[in-house]
Amino acid sequence: MSVLETRELIIDVPGRVSGRALSLRIEPGQRWGILGPNGAGKTTLLHTLAGLRAPRSGQVLLDGKPLSQWRRRQVAQRLAVVFQERQDGFPATVLETALIGRHPFLPPWRMETAADLEQARNALRLLDLSHLEPRLVSTLSGGERQRLALATALAQQPALWLADEPTNHLDLHHQVAVMRLLEQQSQQGAGLCLCLHDLNLAARWCDRVLLLYPDGELCHGPADAMLILEALEKLYRQRLMVTEINGTRVFLPG
């Protein structure tokens, strides 16, 4: 199992003063939620954590070694990224798309094995996409594409999940199904780091929360301590109401 750690990290958001440095550890089994208004830098932070974007200063370490010293392929064997935006300029089927999650594990000359195919099929089954295997991605709905992106990451069997709004475009049933699947992954030892817009998903499924303010300020800690009405109202500059259902806090815009 792998650990992702930041030391005095300042992300590079163009045109923003540096703000506060971030030092945290995403340990196996932890479920981090990143919350913040539009433009606070959630996606930039996620890409920086994945090593896809250089920080302004500070370091990201994977298992104690700076990310920049890892080969991309080795990083991809431990860490999966689910992006908010996807390109599909060329036709590809659903099964082929899930199968590219096995890419980091295959030597250059090798074709995918039966075991790889089985893993891809299994990922599609868990995301309720088996019936769409031969379909072209360009014919899928937004929610189906979102689940396919998650299936590709699942086929990667990562020790760390970095997911940018994993429930984007999903109907209520699939939102819950996806969050349950991610929870299972964390119970099996994976570390999760999810950018979320829905406070209630964070309250229900995350055990650690990072609040990102647009001016570069930030704070993080256990979910119970972070999901406080006053802090969240300041974060979103929006009056909120809170109630409690079955022991879970529920937030509504006021």
Place this chain on the structure above:
Amino acid sequence: MPGVDAPARAYPWTALWVLVLAGVLAMALAVAVGSVPLGAADLWAVFTGGGNELQRDLIWSLRAPRALAAFATGGLLALAGALMQVLLRNPLADPYVLGLSGGAAVGALGAMLLGAGAVLVSGSAFAGALLSTLLVFGLARGGGSWTPTRLLLTGVVVAAGWSAVISFLLTMSPAERLPGMLYWLMGDLSHAGAPGWAWLVLVVAVAAMLPLGRPLNVLARGPLQAAALGVAVRPLETSVYVLASLVTAVAVTTAGSVGFVGLIVPHLLRLVLGNDQRLILPASALAGGILLTLADTLARILLAPQQLPVGVITALLGVPVFLFLLYRSR
């Protein structure tokens, strides 16, 4: 739902064998057809060492080298097209879109204008192609990073510049040199030299591309996704760009600027075989070779004894086929 499933690709390697067989048949047709037609029995006799002197001469000195040159050129162009389309993530890219053929044309026409011989014209075309490649890459990189869009725009504008220089050269040329120049610009195989090194480059390029097939499949999903899946994006893109440019330069040097092969062949194959680069790249090389071999055979016999530049045939076939595909794909 009809029409939304991908084309069947149950037997991907069968497609390659079918293409190899079609390639052999196309070559046989190319050496059999012409002012002196040869039957299957004649061909067999010549290939097994028999036949009369005229037949042997016809095949070994004239038709076979030309058919081989056509096949290699078509294969190179289609391979370069398939690579450029993945690199620029634009299914409408072709090997010439980055101004490479313009640079080669200026080199070749300049040499012709000065009355240079065939070898110098070829060398000059190759130098022009490489110069254009470096120019486009250097300019697109600018402050250190290039994106497919920047590369494409730079290439298109540089190509426009070359085409102005070509017009200038044509205007300045004495009338007796013009036909040769126009044939070169349309693409013409009647002066193609020994096809040996075009074949060498083709085989080496296809072999070099095979291990890159899967990374290219991932790259087609966008650079961020590819990097997240462990692809070293920038080195891969750079090597694909260099390789596609070299391959195109060799093709242009062999046959002038033959259009549409690089655009149409990969596109057609994708419709039938899907978009796995491990299959599409070698299949493009084979199908491009077949297309240009057949087109060149048509160019030789259509208005015999007059020979057409093969580029006219590929364009006349290519334009309607492509427009039809585009129309249907909506």
